[in-house]
Amino acid sequence: MKTGWTGARGPIACVHLPHFPWQTEVARRPEFEGKPLIIVGAEAKGAAIRNVLDCSPDLEGVVPGMPLSEALSRQRGITLLEPDMPFYRLTFDRVLKALCERCPDVEDDGLGQAYVGIWGLEGLYGDDAHVVRVLANAVHGFDLRIGIGENKWLSYVAAAGSEHGRGRKVTGEPGRFMSRFQVDILPVPYESIQRLHGFGLHRMGDVAALPKGALQAQFGPEGARIWELANGMDGRPLVSRQQVEVVSEYLTFPDATANLSAILPAIESLLARAYTRPEMSRRFAREAALEAQVFRRSPWTLKVAFKEPAGSKNHALFAIKVKLDGIVLPGPLEDLRLTLGGLTGEAGRQESMWSEVRRGEQLQVAVRQLHARLGEPPPIYQVREMEPWSRIPERRHALVQLSP
Amino acid sequence: MVTDTGKAPRTGAIKPLNAPAAIQVRVDGETGAPVAVRLPVLAASARSGGRSRGRQARPGGQVRPDRTDAPLSPWQAVTIVDDRWKVVDEWWRGENQQITRMYYSLVLENGQRTTAFHDFSGGAWYRQAS
Numbered sequence: 166m167k168t169g170w171t172g173a174r175g176p177i178a179c180v181h182l183p184h185f186p187w188q189t190e191v192a193r194r195p196e197f198e199g200k201p202l203i204i205v206g207a208e209a210k211g212a213a214i215r216n217v218l219d220c221s222p223d224l225e226g227v228v229p230g231m232p233l234s235e236a237l238s239r240q241r242g243i244t245l246l247e248p249d250m251p252f253y254r255l256t257f258d259r260v261l262k263a264l265c266e267r268c269p270d271v272e273d274d275g276l277g278q279a280y281v282g283i284w285g286l287e288g289l290y291g292d293d294a295h296v297v298r299v300l301a302n303a304v305h306g307f308d309l310r311i312g313i314g315e316n317k318w319l320s321y322v323a324a325a326g327s328e329h330g331r332g333r334k335v336t337g338e339p340g341r342f343m344s345r346f347q348v349d350i351l352p353v354p355y356e357s358i359q360r361l362h363g364f365g366l367h368r369m370g371d372v373a374a375l376p377k378g379a380l381q382a383q384f385g386p387e388g389a390r391i392w393e394l395a396n397g398m399d400g401r402p403l404v405s406r407q408q409v410e411v412v413s414e415y416l417t418f419p420d421a422t423a424n425l426s427a428i429l430p431a432i433e434s435l436l437a438r439a440y441t442r443p444e445m446s447r448r449f450a451r452e453a454a455l456e457a458q459v460f461r462r463s464p465w466t467l468k469v470a471f472k473e474p475a476g477s478k479n480h481a482l483f484a485i486k487v488k489l490d491g492i493v494l495p496g497p498l499e500d501l502r503l504t505l506g507g508l509t510g511e512a513g514r515q516e517s518m519w520s521e522v523r524r525g526e527q528l529q530v531a532v533r534q535l536h537a538r539l540g541e542p543p544p545i546y547q548v549r550e551m552e553p554w555s556r557i558p559e560r561r562h563a564l565v566q567l568s569p
Numbered sequence: 570m571v572t573d574t575g576k577a578p579r580t581g582a583i584k585p586l587n588a589p590a591a592i593q594v595r596v597d598g599e600t601g602a603p604v605a606v607r608l609p610v611l612a613a614s615a616r617s618g619g620r621s622r623g624r625q626a627r628p629g630g631q632v633r634p635d636r637t638d639a640p641l642s643p644w645q646a647v648t649i650v651d652d653r654w655k656v657v658d659e660w661w662r663g664e665n666q667q668i669t670r671m672y673y674s675l676v677l678e679n680g681q682r683t684t685a686f687h688d689f690s691g692g693a694w695y696r697q698a699s
Contacts, residue, residue: 557668558587559588561586562586564583
């Protein structure tokens, strides 16, 4: 999803789902409830040690970001779990979508955390308390905390300090509000937190009482940020998600199936439903995404970029069939969601009678297709004159990225 | 088959064309002209892609050290020095910043023609693609 800075400032709500990966795992497998559990962070390339991604909330002395070896030395009988990032991402996307349906300005701040711009919503929902209620009702089945503050950091701290399903608003002087919180809530690496404790700086008030330069001297630019956060200052703007128009259809299989002869008719049916929707009338889709819950496995997703924007069910189905041909499903699918994206605004296409213009248009179409498939501008360049008069040969021409 | 480097693909907006590539040169003690050269192996240059071909020139005239590990061909003797000329540019930047290159048009023992230059600011030799 694309993002864009709204430029607007005002009260911000932080929707905080503490221990979101753990909550997601427990919702999926209730047998983990009440058991000491650590979800191990993904193995980073080149990193010798693995860190804790998340853990049960009642696991004392263990915090996310801590090295796994240190966490294991503090507790016994811990169950270790590999992370299922696609599943967490999919689940949190649903949370974000539910929030977007209530409030237009929502920023995704990583798994389990979102910021919502709540300025201008009084006319729609009433005061802040009502907005909190609306946001809390948008998300079901999770331990949810909401905080309201003048900036993102204050709203986060307020949310972290609130209770399940409740909201908290920062009023009065921010520095005073912050002073009693532990430095462990600072969004800085685990090592920096340990260093702060090593200096005897256990609470925000301890940090705020120091001169900014002293922290900068020890921690560099990060020290300045720590000092500002300890004083409740945060200049980050709210960067809201831009709504991208998509058309989505969903079905559930009567029995979980991994058989393509059952899945293909289901896709055909979803495509037929999608293309008969009014918003798809005389329009083309540039890509399709298939998502499915897999029986006792991680969710399965497949993205198909159409070579030519597909304006009909049959065209899209053909491309999806080709893509499915070389794919092994991870297990039996329980349901299926089809999302058509990259919707074009054109109802038809008129080709130029001039061959050169036609060639240019074809090239632009090809670049757009590659962009949709790769998810970023394709590495296609054209030779351009830069300083043709230069006596230095390498300055005369350059390869410039071709953009449609 | 090209192995996956594991890095995210990255594209830059502008890439220099015909960037000079570092070479090794043996020079004549009296005239300073090349008598033998080791050029970058073509396949290696192609493998490095547009990202790096030997060394690339900076806008300020300094030559940027880039892939110095690009393999070079065996020594080849220079049979003819066809032409030579000097380029002095951006003199207004001062002696340390100005671009001063001595170009040589060479014919090698295998018949290959190439253009090389001696960069006076860094003291290194480069092949100039044209």
